[in-house]
Amino acid sequence: MLRGAVGLQRQATSQLCHLLVFSVGGRRLAVKAEEIGGISVWVGSIPIPSCTPFISSVIRLDQAVFPVFDLAGMLKVRVKGEQRLCLMAKQADGAMAICIDEEMPVLHSLDAAKIQACRDSDIDTVGCFTDEFEDVPIISAARLGAV
């Protein structure tokens, strides 16, 4: 399901970092692959009145219910596409769903040394890397929604 990006493989001696690059409202972001539990088709969310910022709905998958983090809301964008996708973020408190654009995420493997501190980022990041197009902020899925 995930396409591997070409040209970013590094020698075995370097420390590889596996990142999943996805987009929300056309904005490209990356997350460490180890923080993602899966990707599936987005199912409609169920609103839950809440005071917790950006967490005010859940999704139901079979007999389980997962909270939804409104990453698009945090970025002040709207998720794009008819066939939106659901990114399941692993968290200490349990999995949390994130609605992302329909564009299929791409798995990147790159030398960890290529990850740099993010400049001028309006969101909380753990760094960024530069691909052939632009600087891509890396967010921590595990910390999303943490106060």
Add this chain to the structure above:
Amino acid sequence: MSLRGHRIGSAAHVPIERFLIVGIDSQQFALSADLVQGLLTMVESGSVNTLTVQGQEYSPLDLGERFGLAQADDGPETRMVLLAQAGIRACIRVDQVHGLVEVDRTSVLPLPRQFRNEERNWYVGLILYGDGVAIGLHTRWLLSGAMQRDGGLVNQGQRLPLRLSDRPDRMRKGIAC
């Protein structure tokens, strides 16, 4: 519309809880059936703020306002739900009454821990209902708005039959599982 009961889960020795599922805006909420004293149509309840039913006053609780939900106009499915516990009486206007459900206590899913703020005091948990989820409202929180106005103990013998007032025969049949 009916108030037929549905049973979710079938474990023999698990405590059962009963909920009345109601709709406000596009959301489903679950009220503990122990609280529910009766249902009134909007014609029966009239336009008064505080309802007086069988000599008991029920103060209005505006759940829509508390949750910031859209206020729909009165429709044929709109009902006033009468609630009481430990002397606190209140009524809630709902857009629709979906029905009664019996669920195993273990089927009431806890609110995910990522919900970290005040809402943890509002909900007892999430109840799988149909293809969706009903939000179980915490009794103490629910009645807290009316608590300051009322006093005294409710005589449980005065409880009205839980029924749809336009189809009074339905609820007397009890829960069909």
